[in-house]
Amino acid sequence: MKNTWYTRFINLFWEEPPTITLKDIAKEANVSLMTVSNVVNGNLHKVSKEKAEEIKHILETRHYVQNATARSLAKAHSNIVAIMLRNVRGENSMSSPHNAALLGEIIQRLQFYGYYAMINLVETREDIARNLKSWNARGAIFLGMLDNEIEQIYSLSSIPMVFIDSYSNVRQLSSVGIDDYKGGALAAEYFWEKGHRSIAFVSPPDYENSVIQHRLRGFLDTLERHQITLTADHRLVLESDVEPSVVERAVQKLASMRGRVTAAFVTSDQMAASFVGGLYATGIRVPEDISIIGFDNMPISRQTTPQLTTIEQNLSQKASFAVDILERRLKTPSAPAESRILDVRLVERASVIRIGSNGKDK
């Protein structure tokens, strides 16, 4: 916007607080713009001590705030880290406590390093492309992208990226995830030990190489080792894990399997909690009639009655590892890709009961 005579005129009445620029500070300090810039950016070895002090003082009294858009344009990159979260139209992916808490931790850590967090709820590949480029983001963090999307994403931009909860065959991928296979295995083994032989698996669709697929494999492999097979009708697939009506329907389905099924592994605490409540409403008690194991160890797993036995993962660690890896790659462009797989463990609470080997009694 040019500073024409009439914009000045209007400002007289509008009382817009004037924007302070490097130039203003330079004039006031009787130095060049570059010297002020050096002070602002901490290149103090390029400025004499006295001048630096004086300039710092003026910067403070004038409440100078750097114009991030100008800086980004000149440097060809910004201090923005784009966070890409898959969103299904009409749903709210942040109503998942897992996603929400993870995002919160990520943003906090990003801010700690001085980055700005721009959140993009993405539905299409075009969304990703646009968001990745338009703000010259310094780096990007992806949540829950699928294998087949990752290669495409890589070709879109060469800024450092970290993928959370993604499996991929792409080499040189920086990623943070958990041992989903083990999580599934742990649940299966625990059910087995407690005498369960007829078990259900409840989850969103197990897309190729997805988190869910790995949990399912760990679960199936372990059951198989114990000569148990999971029949097709014991596999409940929820198209949405946040839509109440979808979850409710699955609860009814499981309720109808009473007697034929003694236990169910539900791949999130959020869903598992709905199952506990929902089953109770239909007269089925957890764990007396059906035992349940959840996933995540979110606060909600302690708010149900009975409290949920669940697979624990460390969310805040997942978040900080992701940001730390990104930060290393941003600081030193030659830094290699890093991947971290966090461990999981089973937290024993009250939603699983021991039954006789005939699959009926306590």
Added chain:
Amino acid sequence: MKNTWYTRFINLFWEEPPTITLKDIAKEANVSLMTVSNVVNGNLHKVSKEKAEEIKHILETRHYVQNATARSLAKAHSNIVAIMLRNVRGENSMSSPHNAALLGEIIQRLQFYGYYAMINLVETREDIARNLKSWNARGAIFLGMLDNEIEQIYSLSSIPMVFIDSYSNVRQLSSVGIDDYKGGALAAEYFWEKGHRSIAFVSPPDYENSVIQHRLRGFLDTLERHQITLTADHRLVLESDVEPSVVERAVQKLASMRGRVTAAFVTSDQMAASFVGGLYATGIRVPEDISIIGFDNMPISRQTTPQLTTIEQNLSQKASFAVDILERRLKTPSAPAESRILDVRLVERASVIRIGSNGKDK
């Protein structure tokens, strides 16, 4: 970054996908940069139809993405809407399902209008000042700011702002909130009808003119009309509503009041759910021993056993009203400040029991 001979040289090996600019497109289309700019920005009445089509085609095949930092610098404002969320150091304010779901809805609606959402977890006033200015944000949405902060925030910048869940005496304030007073009153009235006379109020601190204070007032006024007073020890204050240990301590406190208290109004479902689970663990049954009313009507209120009677508020409406008000003020700068207070209602479920007027029996 200047395009010197050696940066070109390096690029030869780096294979950075080249950034396409207006200039590149202009050259390819044999028109001036301005004509391309007009097409990109939809000022089609300034361009002949044939040229427009041709340029559009080139834009597409070249995957042109506008450089938002350059645009923002030239226009003196960006398409970013800053979302300010109060955060307490060491806690994660997004682990509150209410905040998380609200944020998700806001971001979705912001994206619908073509804005970018930058999330700022703010701890100090300096955080707000910096975040408000540095990106030339087009507008800002504040969550849960207190009365005494709002005036200061106003003086920081004159971009359009909308406050969610804030009470303030500042005139010309655009805000969206709910009828907190009524929410408190509804809970008190319901307890009264069900025969409860000795009631507790559980919440975070009731800062001056805060959401909590208004709920408390509605609650107290209603009890008073029925000649009931809430004694000081029946007022449980939680310094944090997300820290499990803090909530746990409050649960113990309420448990110790068994017999002296027959009901408790807990100002969020999240906390209320912890109370239901926590009390059960100490052998106190809800609602038989203590009745509970929550607030928000979040999914969790249906996942507890018993399901929570709660005060419902419409989160997605709160979010879209906030964004819509902001959008109107952005489109037409002369648009007046708007405030909306959403209604609340009591959702009756199973966490409150009727007791005899002597305060003991069913």
Added chain:
DNA sequence: CTGAAAGCGCTTACAG
């Protein structure tokens, strides 16, 4: 309908 000029507020690269 089209375009050349100046400017947004900063940084890089270089000369003193």
Added chain:
DNA sequence: CTGAAAGCGCTTACAG
């Protein structure tokens, strides 16, 4: 240690 020049990719304001 300091600063004048050129440039980042766009827009505004204006002349044709």
